[in-house]
Amino acid sequence: MKGGHLTLHLRLVKACNADCSYCSSWQENPHKRISAEDFTKAIRFIRDVVVPVMGCGGPHSMVSMQYVGGEILLVPKAELREMVYIAREEMAQTFGHVRDGVQSNLVGSERRVLELDTLFQGRVGTSVDGRGTQRTIKGNPDAYRKVVERSMQTIERRRRKRPGAVFVVDGQGSTNAAHEVETADRLGYPLVLRAIFQGGSQIENANQDQLVAAFTEAFDLWAMKSGVLVEPFAHLLRKRLGNVHLFDSVCPFQRDCAQNSINLDPDGSLYTCFEMADSGHFGFGNAIEGRFDLDVWEQLRARRDIVDTKCRTCPWFDACQGGCMNEAVHDTGSLYGRPDLCTVWTALFKRIDALIQQHGKEEVRSWLSTCKS
Incomplete structure (x- = not known):
């Protein structure tokens, strides 16, 4: 009897109606959109x-x-509605549980935003940039x-909560990460801080000192204080508390990505995740053309067992799992x-362990359980 969890990133189009300084998506052919026929x-x-x-796959599995x-x-x-229903119906034949969600910049009419919210029953996420110039429309932040x-308020009126958001920490964002945590806490929505990565376009990178300062300042602002x-x-705190199993991991803290993650691009190309796709790293086939490169996929799968020696001996390896595979290729x-x-995550683990030592596991667990997701 099979099981397991598959994350399937589905990119139907690469074009975008916003301009982001840190965008990693290489729009070589931005107007390429997958058809419903090819998607099926x-x-x-x-x-x-x-x-x-x-x-x-199997009755106890989830996609x-x-x-x-x-x-x-x-x-x-x-077209979007047709493809979403196709994916739900086709995957339900193999997986016991099927769920989906969408990441959108929410740059659209109120009606279109509500239609998107309805299609995904509130499982909508977005990106934020409260006081920087990272995200713009025609150059205007x-x-x-x-x-x-406006779009977030539209969803909030319906759902009584705002959609969760991602904030990308690049060179400029490193000075604004703490502000974004404060804003998320004040308005009551979950937040993901994502360190910038080099994809297919030029970006304003942040150096390690900037990233360490940004993430540790944000952590100190959040820990034992925030309500979201x-x-x-x-995730890293739960790992240190022993609340999740070894391979109950999330990006970028997993080394078994090849066995539980797939990205489909509009031209049918297959990668482990959308960051690997943006970087052009280790594509393993084309689903429209019916090609699956098993040799490449097995190289990706081998990362579960082949890990840097320093990672193996690290006291936080069980939680970090060696970090992001795509970042490893870049670096x-x-x-x-x-x-x-590794420098950033090490600084965070030191703070996490100090927090647990100061407050005790039960008090930290109790606080964490009150945070809104």
Whole structure:
């Protein structure tokens, strides 16, 4: 009897109606949009050919389908609805539990935003930039903030809560991360702080000192004080508290990505995740063309067992799992290397352990259980 959890990133289009200085998506062909016919073909190929090799599926398994971009609102409403229902129906034939969600910049009319919210029953996430110039519409950050704030309020009126958000910590964002944590806490929505990564376009990177300062300041502001979940802090804290199993992990803290994650691009290309796709790292086939490169996929899978020696001997290895595979390729040229972000995660683990020592596991667990997700 099989089991396991598959995360399936589905990118229907790469075009976007916003301009982000840190965007990693290489828009070589931004107007390419997958058709419903090709999407059906791709989903069935993933289900029938790739998933069995990965070893997941069955009545006790789950697939989490995450629609990412580009920008999902650029897909015509009828086409989007058709493809979402196709994916649900096809994957339900293999997985015991099927759920989906969408990441959108919410740059669209109120009606279109509500239609998206309805289609995904509130499972909508977005991106924020409260006082920087990272995210713009035609170069105007205030225009972006105005549209997104309106859309978030629209969803909040319906759901009685705002959608969760991602804030990307690049060179500029490193000075604004704490502000974003404060804002999320004040307005009551969960937040993900994501360290910038180098994809297919030039970005304003942050150095390790900037990232360490940004993440540790934000953690100190959040820990034992906030009422919302902020990632990666909550996940790493749970790991140190012993509340999750070894491979109950989340990006970027897992080394078994190849066995539980797939990204489908609009042209049918298959990668482990959308960051690997943006970087062009280790594609393992094309679902529209019916190609699955088992040799490449096995190289990816081997990262579960082949890990940097320093990672193996690290006291926080069980929680970190060696960090992000895509970052390892960027920083070391190897799937099995140790990413430079090790410096950031090490600084966080030291703070986490000090927090647990100061307050005790039960008090920390009790506080964490009150944080809104």
